[in-house]
Amino acid sequence: MRFTEEFRDPKAAKALLKEINKVVDEIGATKEKPVHIMEICGGHTHAIFRYGLDKLTPAGIEFIHGPGCPVCVLPMSRVDECIELAEKPEVIFTTFGDAMRVPGTKKSLMQAKAEGADIRMVYSPLDALELARRHPEREVVFFGLGFETTTPSTALSIQQAAREGLTNFSVFCNHITVPPPIKALLDDPHMVLDGFVGPGHVSMVIGTHEYDFIAEDYGKPIVVAGFEPIDLLQSVLMVLEQIRDGRAEVENQYGRVVPEHGNAVSKAAVADVYEKRPTFEWRGLGEIDESGLRVRDVYKAFDAEAKFGIGYSAESRHVEEPEGCACGAVMTGRMKPMHCPQFGTGCTPEMPLGALMVSSEGACAAYYQYGGARAIEAAE
Amino acid sequence: MCLGIPGQIVEVTDGERQMAMADVSGVKREVSVACVAQGDLEDLVGKWVLIHVGFAMSIIDEEEAAETLEALRGLGEAQETLEAMAHGVSALEGTQ
Ligand code: SF4
Numbered sequence: 001m002r003f004t005e006e007f008r009d010p011k012a013a014k015a016l017l018k019e020i021n022k023v024v025d026e027i028g029a030t031k032e033k034p035v036h037i038m039e040i041c042g043g044h045t046h047a048i049f050r051y052g053l054d055k056l057t058p059a060g061i062e063f064i065h066g067p068g069c070p071v072c073v074l075p076m077s078r079v080d081e082c083i084e085l086a087e088k089p090e091v092i093f094t095t096f097g098d099a100m101r102v103p104g105t106k107k108s109l110m111q112a113k114a115e116g117a118d119i120r121m122v123y124s125p126l127d128a129l130e131l132a133r134r135h136p137e138r139e140v141v142f143f144g145l146g147f148e149t150t151t152p153s154t155a156l157s158i159q160q161a162a163r164e165g166l167t168n169f170s171v172f173c174n175h176i177t178v179p180p181p182i183k184a185l186l187d188d189p190h191m192v193l194d195g196f197v198g199p200g201h202v203s204m205v206i207g208t209h210e211y212d213f214i215a216e217d218y219g220k221p222i223v224v225a226g227f228e229p230i231d232l233l234q235s236v237l238m239v240l241e242q243i244r245d246g247r248a249e250v251e252n253q254y255g256r257v258v259p260e261h262g263n264a265v266s267k268a269a270v271a272d273v274y275e276k277r278p279t280f281e282w283r284g285l286g287e288i289d290e291s292g293l294r295v296r297d298v299y300k301a302f303d304a305e306a307k308f309g310i311g312y313s314a315e316s317r318h319v320e321e322p323e324g325c326a327c328g329a330v331m332t333g334r335m336k337p338m339h340c341p342q343f344g345t346g347c348t349p350e351m352p353l354g355a356l357m358v359s360s361e362g363a364c365a366a367y368y369q370y371g372g373a374r375a376i377e378a379a380e
Numbered sequence: 381m382c383l384g385i386p387g388q389i390v391e392v393t394d395g396e397r398q399m400a401m402a403d404v405s406g407v408k409r410e411v412s413v414a415c416v417a418q419g420d421l422e423d424l425v426g427k428w429v430l431i432h433v434g435f436a437m438s439i440i441d442e443e444e445a446a447e448t449l450e451a452l453r454g455l456g457e458a459q460e461t462l463e464a465m466a467h468g469v470s471a472l473e474g475t476q
Pocket of ligand 1: 324325341344
Protein backbone atom coordinates (compact mmCIF):
# COMPACT_ATOMS: atom_id res chain seq x y z
CA MET A 1 0.00 0.00 0.00
CA ARG A 2 1.28 3.39 -0.99
CA PHE A 3 0.76 4.74 2.49
CA THR A 4 3.31 2.47 4.12
CA GLU A 5 5.78 2.73 1.25
CA GLU A 6 5.74 6.49 1.15
CA PHE A 7 6.00 7.42 4.78
CA ARG A 8 9.34 7.10 6.49
CA ASP A 9 7.46 6.44 9.69
CA PRO A 10 4.07 4.97 8.77
CA LYS A 11 3.21 4.24 12.38
CA ALA A 12 3.59 7.87 13.38
CA ALA A 13 1.59 8.93 10.31
CA LYS A 14 -1.23 6.58 11.21
CA ALA A 15 -1.31 7.79 14.80
CA LEU A 16 -1.44 11.41 13.61
CA LEU A 17 -4.23 10.68 11.16
CA LYS A 18 -6.23 9.00 13.91
CA GLU A 19 -5.81 12.03 16.12
CA ILE A 20 -6.71 14.37 13.24
CA ASN A 21 -9.94 12.42 12.67
CA LYS A 22 -10.76 12.66 16.32
CA VAL A 23 -10.25 16.43 16.51
CA VAL A 24 -12.19 16.99 13.28
CA ASP A 25 -15.09 15.12 14.89
CA GLU A 26 -14.78 17.13 18.07
CA ILE A 27 -14.96 20.33 16.03
CA GLY A 28 -17.95 18.92 14.23
CA ALA A 29 -16.48 19.58 10.80
CA THR A 30 -17.93 17.60 7.90
CA LYS A 31 -17.60 17.43 4.13
CA GLU A 32 -20.53 19.85 3.88
CA LYS A 33 -19.22 22.11 6.61
CA PRO A 34 -15.45 21.72 6.47
CA VAL A 35 -12.70 23.66 8.22
CA HIS A 36 -10.68 25.59 5.67
CA ILE A 37 -6.95 25.37 6.16
CA MET A 38 -4.66 27.28 3.85
CA GLU A 39 -1.14 26.06 3.27
CA ILE A 40 0.68 29.19 2.26
CA CYS A 41 3.84 27.75 0.75
CA GLY A 42 3.96 26.20 -2.72
CA GLY A 43 6.36 23.57 -1.41
CA HIS A 44 3.65 22.45 1.00
CA THR A 45 1.06 22.40 -1.81
CA HIS A 46 3.40 20.12 -3.74
CA ALA A 47 3.92 17.85 -0.72
CA ILE A 48 0.17 17.64 0.03
CA PHE A 49 -0.53 16.38 -3.50
CA ARG A 50 2.57 14.23 -3.72
CA TYR A 51 1.65 12.30 -0.58
CA GLY A 52 -2.08 12.49 -1.14
CA LEU A 53 -2.57 14.18 2.22
CA ASP A 54 -5.77 15.79 0.99
CA LYS A 55 -7.18 12.28 0.47
CA LEU A 56 -5.74 10.71 3.62
CA THR A 57 -7.15 13.40 5.89
CA PRO A 58 -10.88 13.41 6.65
CA ALA A 59 -13.36 15.14 4.36
CA GLY A 60 -14.02 17.66 7.12
CA ILE A 61 -10.75 19.38 6.19
CA GLU A 62 -10.53 21.43 3.04
CA PHE A 63 -7.10 22.57 1.96
CA ILE A 64 -7.01 25.96 0.29
CA HIS A 65 -3.82 26.37 -1.70
CA GLY A 66 -2.17 29.65 -0.93
CA PRO A 67 -0.31 32.17 -3.08
CA GLY A 68 3.12 30.90 -2.03
CA CYS A 69 4.58 30.04 -5.41
CA PRO A 70 6.50 33.05 -6.73
CA VAL A 71 6.38 31.83 -10.31
CA CYS A 72 2.58 31.48 -10.15
CA VAL A 73 1.91 35.00 -8.92
CA LEU A 74 4.27 36.72 -11.33
CA PRO A 75 2.15 39.04 -13.49
CA MET A 76 2.32 38.78 -17.24
CA SER A 77 3.50 42.34 -17.58
CA ARG A 78 6.62 41.50 -15.60
CA VAL A 79 7.38 38.56 -17.87
CA ASP A 80 7.01 40.92 -20.83
CA GLU A 81 9.47 43.28 -19.19
CA CYS A 82 11.94 40.45 -18.64
CA ILE A 83 11.78 39.71 -22.33
CA GLU A 84 12.20 43.37 -23.23
CA LEU A 85 15.38 43.40 -21.11
CA ALA A 86 16.62 40.07 -22.43
CA GLU A 87 16.25 41.12 -26.05
CA LYS A 88 18.57 44.08 -25.65
CA PRO A 89 21.73 43.12 -27.56
CA GLU A 90 24.10 44.16 -24.76
CA VAL A 91 22.25 42.19 -22.09
CA ILE A 92 22.95 38.74 -20.71
CA PHE A 93 19.70 37.95 -18.91
CA THR A 94 20.08 35.50 -16.05
CA THR A 95 17.22 33.73 -14.32
CA PHE A 96 16.23 30.77 -12.18
CA GLY A 97 15.10 27.98 -14.50
CA ASP A 98 11.63 27.98 -12.88
CA ALA A 99 10.74 31.23 -14.62
CA MET A 100 11.57 30.10 -18.15
CA ARG A 101 8.14 28.77 -19.10
CA VAL A 102 5.92 31.40 -17.49
CA PRO A 103 3.78 32.78 -20.29
CA GLY A 104 3.99 36.49 -21.10
CA THR A 105 1.53 38.21 -23.38
CA LYS A 106 3.48 37.23 -26.50
CA LYS A 107 6.03 34.69 -25.39
CA SER A 108 7.89 33.12 -22.51
CA LEU A 109 11.59 33.51 -21.72
CA MET A 110 12.05 30.04 -23.17
CA GLN A 111 10.66 31.19 -26.51
CA ALA A 112 12.70 34.40 -26.42
CA LYS A 113 15.83 32.32 -25.83
CA ALA A 114 14.97 30.07 -28.77
CA GLU A 115 14.64 33.20 -30.89
CA GLY A 116 18.18 34.21 -30.01
CA ALA A 117 18.04 36.33 -26.84
CA ASP A 118 21.01 35.68 -24.55
CA ILE A 119 19.11 34.20 -21.62
CA ARG A 120 20.93 31.95 -19.21
CA MET A 121 19.47 29.76 -16.50
CA VAL A 122 21.52 30.02 -13.36
CA TYR A 123 21.32 28.40 -9.97
CA SER A 124 22.25 31.46 -7.98
CA PRO A 125 22.68 35.21 -8.33
CA LEU A 126 26.32 34.39 -7.53
CA ASP A 127 26.52 32.85 -11.01
CA ALA A 128 25.22 36.11 -12.47
CA LEU A 129 27.85 38.06 -10.53
CA GLU A 130 30.54 35.77 -11.91
CA LEU A 131 29.21 36.29 -15.45
CA ALA A 132 29.43 40.05 -14.92
CA ARG A 133 33.06 39.70 -13.82
CA ARG A 134 33.88 37.57 -16.86
CA HIS A 135 32.05 39.77 -19.38
CA PRO A 136 32.82 43.40 -18.55
CA GLU A 137 31.67 44.39 -22.05
CA ARG A 138 28.15 43.04 -21.47
CA GLU A 139 25.31 44.06 -19.14
CA VAL A 140 24.38 41.19 -16.86
CA VAL A 141 20.84 41.43 -15.51
CA PHE A 142 19.63 39.01 -12.84
CA PHE A 143 15.92 38.32 -12.57
CA GLY A 144 15.33 38.65 -8.82
CA LEU A 145 12.34 36.43 -8.16
CA GLY A 146 10.95 34.87 -5.04
CA PHE A 147 9.89 35.34 -1.46
CA GLU A 148 11.97 35.91 1.65
CA THR A 149 13.97 32.75 0.94
CA THR A 150 15.66 34.19 -2.16
CA THR A 151 15.57 37.92 -1.36
CA PRO A 152 18.66 37.80 0.89
CA SER A 153 20.64 36.20 -1.95
CA THR A 154 20.11 39.11 -4.33
CA ALA A 155 20.59 41.68 -1.56
CA LEU A 156 23.93 40.15 -0.62
CA SER A 157 24.89 39.92 -4.30
CA ILE A 158 24.17 43.62 -4.82
CA GLN A 159 26.24 44.47 -1.74
CA GLN A 160 29.07 42.34 -3.11
CA ALA A 161 28.83 43.98 -6.56
CA ALA A 162 29.00 47.39 -4.87
CA ARG A 163 32.08 46.38 -2.89
CA GLU A 164 33.80 45.18 -6.06
CA GLY A 165 32.74 48.25 -8.02
CA LEU A 166 31.07 46.16 -10.73
CA THR A 167 29.24 48.49 -13.12
CA ASN A 168 27.66 45.91 -15.44
CA PHE A 169 25.53 43.99 -12.93
CA SER A 170 21.94 44.78 -12.04
CA VAL A 171 18.90 43.06 -10.56
CA PHE A 172 15.40 43.21 -12.01
CA CYS A 173 13.72 43.06 -8.64
CA ASN A 174 10.45 41.16 -8.36
CA HIS A 175 10.87 40.01 -4.80
CA ILE A 176 7.66 39.72 -2.85
CA THR A 177 6.84 39.10 0.78
CA VAL A 178 4.54 36.52 2.35
CA PRO A 179 2.55 38.43 5.00
CA PRO A 180 0.79 41.08 2.80
CA PRO A 181 -1.13 38.65 0.55
CA ILE A 182 -2.22 36.73 3.64
CA LYS A 183 -3.60 39.96 5.02
CA ALA A 184 -5.28 40.71 1.69
CA LEU A 185 -6.92 37.26 1.66
CA LEU A 186 -8.06 37.67 5.27
CA ASP A 187 -9.57 41.03 4.36
CA ASP A 188 -11.44 39.49 1.42
CA PRO A 189 -15.06 38.98 2.57
CA HIS A 190 -15.47 36.08 0.13
CA MET A 191 -12.67 34.06 1.64
CA VAL A 192 -13.37 31.57 4.40
CA LEU A 193 -10.15 30.69 6.18
CA ASP A 194 -10.07 29.00 9.56
CA GLY A 195 -6.35 28.49 9.97
CA PHE A 196 -2.96 28.42 8.27
CA VAL A 197 -0.01 26.14 7.79
CA GLY A 198 2.90 28.57 7.61
CA PRO A 199 5.93 28.34 5.33
CA GLY A 200 9.01 26.65 6.78
CA HIS A 201 11.96 28.03 4.90
CA VAL A 202 10.56 31.54 4.57
CA SER A 203 10.16 31.54 8.33
CA MET A 204 13.73 30.37 8.77
CA VAL A 205 14.70 33.76 7.32
CA ILE A 206 12.06 36.08 8.80
CA GLY A 207 11.22 34.26 12.05
CA THR A 208 7.71 33.71 13.36
CA HIS A 209 6.70 37.14 14.64
CA GLU A 210 5.73 38.45 11.21
CA TYR A 211 2.65 36.25 11.53
CA ASP A 212 1.54 37.68 14.87
CA PHE A 213 -1.13 39.78 13.13
CA ILE A 214 -2.85 36.62 11.89
CA ALA A 215 -3.46 35.46 15.45
CA GLU A 216 -3.78 38.82 17.16
CA ASP A 217 -5.74 40.91 14.64
CA TYR A 218 -7.68 38.21 12.82
CA GLY A 219 -8.00 35.57 15.53
CA LYS A 220 -6.78 32.74 13.27
CA PRO A 221 -4.28 30.01 14.17
CA ILE A 222 -1.08 29.52 12.21
CA VAL A 223 1.49 26.76 12.58
CA VAL A 224 4.88 27.04 10.84
CA ALA A 225 5.60 23.62 9.32
CA GLY A 226 8.42 21.49 7.93
CA PHE A 227 8.29 19.65 4.60
CA GLU A 228 8.09 16.02 5.50
CA PRO A 229 4.61 14.53 5.28
CA ILE A 230 4.78 13.83 9.01
CA ASP A 231 5.58 17.50 9.65
CA LEU A 232 2.56 18.53 7.63
CA LEU A 233 0.20 16.13 9.39
CA GLN A 234 1.46 17.24 12.75
CA SER A 235 1.01 20.90 11.81
CA VAL A 236 -2.51 20.31 10.53
CA LEU A 237 -3.29 18.62 13.84
CA MET A 238 -1.89 21.59 15.76
CA VAL A 239 -4.07 23.98 13.72
CA LEU A 240 -7.13 21.81 14.36
CA GLU A 241 -6.44 21.65 18.09
CA GLN A 242 -6.25 25.43 18.21
CA ILE A 243 -9.58 25.67 16.39
CA ARG A 244 -11.16 23.14 18.74
CA ASP A 245 -9.85 24.95 21.82
CA GLY A 246 -10.81 28.37 20.51
CA ARG A 247 -7.18 29.50 20.54
CA ALA A 248 -5.42 31.64 17.94
CA GLU A 249 -1.65 31.48 18.25
CA VAL A 250 1.48 31.41 16.17
CA GLU A 251 3.00 28.00 16.78
CA ASN A 252 6.23 26.59 15.41
CA GLN A 253 6.23 22.91 14.49
CA TYR A 254 9.56 23.35 12.63
CA GLY A 255 11.54 24.74 15.56
CA ARG A 256 14.48 22.52 14.71
CA VAL A 257 15.13 24.76 11.68
CA VAL A 258 13.11 27.94 12.25
CA PRO A 259 14.44 30.30 14.92
CA GLU A 260 11.91 32.64 16.50
CA HIS A 261 13.69 35.73 15.21
CA GLY A 262 14.88 34.43 11.85
CA ASN A 263 18.30 35.04 10.36
CA ALA A 264 19.83 38.35 11.45
CA VAL A 265 22.43 38.69 8.67
CA SER A 266 19.95 38.17 5.87
CA LYS A 267 17.36 40.46 7.42
CA ALA A 268 20.00 43.20 7.72
CA ALA A 269 21.12 42.76 4.10
CA VAL A 270 17.54 42.91 2.83
CA ALA A 271 16.83 46.04 4.88
CA ASP A 272 20.01 47.69 3.59
CA VAL A 273 19.37 47.03 -0.11
CA TYR A 274 15.58 46.97 -0.48
CA GLU A 275 12.58 49.03 0.51
CA LYS A 276 8.85 48.31 0.20
CA ARG A 277 7.08 49.38 -2.96
CA PRO A 278 3.83 51.21 -2.22
CA THR A 279 2.05 48.47 -4.17
CA PHE A 280 2.88 45.44 -6.33
CA GLU A 281 0.80 43.43 -8.77
CA TRP A 282 0.15 39.72 -8.14
CA ARG A 283 -1.19 37.49 -10.86
CA GLY A 284 -4.70 36.48 -9.87
CA LEU A 285 -4.78 38.72 -6.81
CA GLY A 286 -4.25 42.19 -8.27
CA GLU A 287 -2.34 45.02 -6.63
CA ILE A 288 -1.44 44.43 -2.99
CA ASP A 289 -0.12 47.22 -0.77
CA GLU A 290 3.49 46.99 0.36
CA SER A 291 3.80 43.44 -0.92
CA GLY A 292 6.83 43.90 -3.17
CA LEU A 293 10.36 45.21 -2.77
CA ARG A 294 12.48 47.54 -4.84
CA VAL A 295 16.12 48.54 -4.78
CA ARG A 296 16.88 51.56 -2.58
CA ASP A 297 18.24 54.69 -4.22
CA VAL A 298 21.72 54.22 -2.74
CA TYR A 299 22.03 51.04 -4.81
CA LYS A 300 20.33 52.54 -7.88
CA ALA A 301 23.30 51.61 -10.08
CA PHE A 302 22.32 47.95 -9.54
CA ASP A 303 18.60 48.39 -10.19
CA ALA A 304 17.69 47.16 -13.68
CA GLU A 305 14.42 49.13 -13.58
CA ALA A 306 16.27 52.40 -13.11
CA LYS A 307 19.13 51.46 -15.41
CA PHE A 308 16.96 50.47 -18.36
CA GLY A 309 13.86 52.57 -17.61
CA ILE A 310 11.60 49.53 -17.35
CA GLY A 311 8.76 48.40 -15.13
CA TYR A 312 7.44 50.36 -12.20
CA SER A 313 9.90 53.12 -13.03
CA ALA A 314 8.10 53.52 -16.38
CA GLU A 315 4.34 54.07 -16.60
CA SER A 316 1.97 51.43 -15.25
CA ARG A 317 0.79 48.68 -17.51
CA HIS A 318 -1.79 46.21 -16.35
CA VAL A 319 -2.29 43.29 -18.72
CA GLU A 320 -5.40 41.14 -18.73
CA GLU A 321 -5.13 37.39 -18.21
CA PRO A 322 -5.75 35.17 -21.25
CA GLU A 323 -9.33 34.27 -22.17
CA GLY A 324 -10.96 31.42 -20.30
CA CYS A 325 -8.22 31.21 -17.71
CA ALA A 326 -9.40 30.86 -14.12
CA CYS A 327 -6.07 31.44 -12.41
CA GLY A 328 -7.44 34.17 -10.18
CA ALA A 329 -10.31 32.05 -8.89
CA VAL A 330 -8.02 29.06 -8.30
CA MET A 331 -5.43 31.25 -6.64
CA THR A 332 -7.92 32.51 -4.08
CA GLY A 333 -9.33 29.03 -3.47
CA ARG A 334 -12.72 29.87 -5.02
CA MET A 335 -12.28 27.23 -7.72
CA LYS A 336 -10.54 23.87 -7.83
CA PRO A 337 -7.97 23.51 -10.62
CA MET A 338 -9.91 20.79 -12.44
CA HIS A 339 -12.92 23.06 -12.73
CA CYS A 340 -11.00 25.54 -14.86
CA PRO A 341 -12.21 25.05 -18.44
CA GLN A 342 -8.60 25.03 -19.64
CA PHE A 343 -7.32 22.44 -17.16
CA GLY A 344 -5.64 19.53 -18.93
CA THR A 345 -6.82 20.68 -22.35
CA GLY A 346 -5.74 24.21 -23.21
CA CYS A 347 -3.39 24.26 -20.23
CA THR A 348 -0.88 21.53 -19.38
CA PRO A 349 2.58 21.58 -17.76
CA GLU A 350 4.14 21.24 -21.23
CA MET A 351 2.10 24.12 -22.69
CA PRO A 352 0.99 26.22 -19.72
CA LEU A 353 -1.60 28.90 -20.32
CA GLY A 354 -1.62 30.10 -16.73
CA ALA A 355 1.26 30.34 -14.32
CA LEU A 356 -0.25 27.90 -11.81
CA MET A 357 0.54 25.17 -14.31
CA VAL A 358 4.22 26.07 -14.68
CA SER A 359 5.93 24.99 -11.52
CA SER A 360 5.36 21.85 -9.47
CA GLU A 361 4.53 24.22 -6.61
CA GLY A 362 1.55 25.61 -8.51
CA ALA A 363 -1.80 24.14 -7.53
CA CYS A 364 -2.79 23.30 -11.12
CA ALA A 365 0.48 21.55 -11.95
CA ALA A 366 0.35 19.62 -8.69
CA TYR A 367 -3.24 18.52 -9.39
CA TYR A 368 -2.30 17.57 -12.92
CA GLN A 369 0.81 15.67 -11.93
CA TYR A 370 -0.58 13.67 -9.02
CA GLY A 371 -4.32 13.65 -9.35
CA GLY A 372 -4.65 14.54 -13.02
CA ALA A 373 -6.62 11.65 -14.41
CA ARG A 374 -8.63 11.19 -11.24
CA ALA A 375 -9.35 14.88 -10.96
CA ILE A 376 -10.52 15.13 -14.55
CA GLU A 377 -12.77 12.09 -14.14
CA ALA A 378 -14.23 13.58 -11.00
CA ALA A 379 -14.94 16.80 -12.81
CA GLU A 380 -16.70 15.08 -15.67
CA MET B 381 14.01 27.80 -5.72
CA CYS B 382 11.85 28.14 -2.59
CA LEU B 383 13.09 25.11 -0.72
CA GLY B 384 16.63 24.99 0.58
CA ILE B 385 18.80 21.92 0.10
CA PRO B 386 21.17 20.50 2.72
CA GLY B 387 24.89 20.48 2.02
CA GLN B 388 28.03 19.90 4.03
CA ILE B 389 30.72 22.58 4.16
CA VAL B 390 34.01 21.00 3.12
CA GLU B 391 36.39 23.94 2.73
CA VAL B 392 36.57 27.72 3.07
CA THR B 393 37.46 29.03 -0.38
CA ASP B 394 37.50 32.81 0.08
CA GLY B 395 37.50 34.15 3.62
CA GLU B 396 37.15 37.78 2.61
CA ARG B 397 34.09 37.17 0.48
CA GLN B 398 32.80 34.59 2.95
CA MET B 399 32.64 31.83 0.38
CA ALA B 400 33.00 28.11 1.03
CA MET B 401 32.78 24.85 -0.90
CA ALA B 402 29.80 22.71 -0.05
CA ASP B 403 29.09 19.10 -0.90
CA VAL B 404 25.47 18.81 -2.00
CA SER B 405 24.54 15.19 -2.62
CA GLY B 406 28.00 14.53 -4.05
CA VAL B 407 28.09 17.71 -6.15
CA LYS B 408 30.59 20.39 -5.18
CA ARG B 409 29.28 23.92 -5.26
CA GLU B 410 30.75 27.17 -3.96
CA VAL B 411 28.29 28.90 -1.64
CA SER B 412 28.15 32.06 0.42
CA VAL B 413 28.32 31.49 4.15
CA ALA B 414 27.74 35.15 5.04
CA CYS B 415 24.39 34.38 6.72
CA VAL B 416 25.70 31.63 8.97
CA ALA B 417 29.20 33.00 9.71
CA GLN B 418 30.01 33.51 13.37
CA GLY B 419 33.62 34.08 14.37
CA ASP B 420 36.12 31.86 12.58
CA LEU B 421 34.87 30.65 9.21
CA GLU B 422 36.99 27.52 9.52
CA ASP B 423 34.64 26.39 12.30
CA LEU B 424 32.02 25.82 9.62
CA VAL B 425 34.00 23.06 7.93
CA GLY B 426 32.20 19.77 8.45
CA LYS B 427 28.93 21.46 9.40
CA TRP B 428 25.64 20.84 7.59
CA VAL B 429 23.75 23.84 6.25
CA LEU B 430 20.52 24.51 4.40
CA ILE B 431 21.42 26.21 1.12
CA HIS B 432 19.07 28.51 -0.75
CA VAL B 433 20.13 29.50 -4.27
CA GLY B 434 23.81 29.43 -3.34
CA PHE B 435 23.53 30.90 0.16
CA ALA B 436 23.78 28.89 3.35
CA MET B 437 20.87 30.15 5.45
CA SER B 438 20.91 27.96 8.51
CA ILE B 439 23.11 25.42 10.28
CA ILE B 440 21.32 22.13 10.84
CA ASP B 441 22.34 18.82 12.35
CA GLU B 442 23.25 15.77 10.33
CA GLU B 443 20.02 13.95 11.03
CA GLU B 444 17.89 16.92 10.00
CA ALA B 445 20.00 17.18 6.84
CA ALA B 446 19.38 13.53 5.96
CA GLU B 447 15.65 13.80 6.60
CA THR B 448 15.28 17.03 4.65
CA LEU B 449 17.17 15.53 1.74
CA GLU B 450 14.89 12.52 1.75
CA ALA B 451 11.82 14.75 1.77
CA LEU B 452 13.23 16.80 -1.11
CA ARG B 453 14.02 13.63 -3.08
CA GLY B 454 10.44 12.48 -2.57
CA LEU B 455 9.21 15.72 -4.10
CA GLY B 456 11.71 15.63 -6.95
CA GLU B 457 13.08 18.92 -5.67
CA ALA B 458 16.55 17.55 -4.88
CA GLN B 459 17.05 16.49 -8.51
CA GLU B 460 15.72 19.84 -9.69
CA THR B 461 18.21 21.70 -7.53
CA LEU B 462 21.12 19.58 -8.75
CA GLU B 463 20.04 20.25 -12.33
CA ALA B 464 19.87 23.96 -11.57
CA MET B 465 23.42 23.80 -10.22
CA ALA B 466 24.56 22.16 -13.46
CA HIS B 467 22.78 24.95 -15.36
CA GLY B 468 24.79 27.46 -13.34
CA VAL B 469 28.01 25.87 -14.55
CA SER B 470 26.94 25.77 -18.20
CA ALA B 471 25.69 29.37 -17.99
CA LEU B 472 29.19 30.50 -17.03
CA GLU B 473 30.69 28.54 -19.88
CA GLY B 474 28.12 29.92 -22.29
CA THR B 475 27.08 26.43 -23.35
CA GLN B 476 23.31 26.62 -22.79
S1 SF4 C 1 -5.62 25.23 -15.51
FE1 SF4 C 1 -4.22 26.75 -16.39
S2 SF4 C 1 -5.52 28.44 -17.03
FE2 SF4 C 1 -6.75 27.17 -15.61
S3 SF4 C 1 -6.44 28.09 -13.59
FE3 SF4 C 1 -4.89 26.51 -13.82
S4 SF4 C 1 -3.08 27.56 -14.66
FE4 SF4 C 1 -4.86 28.96 -14.94
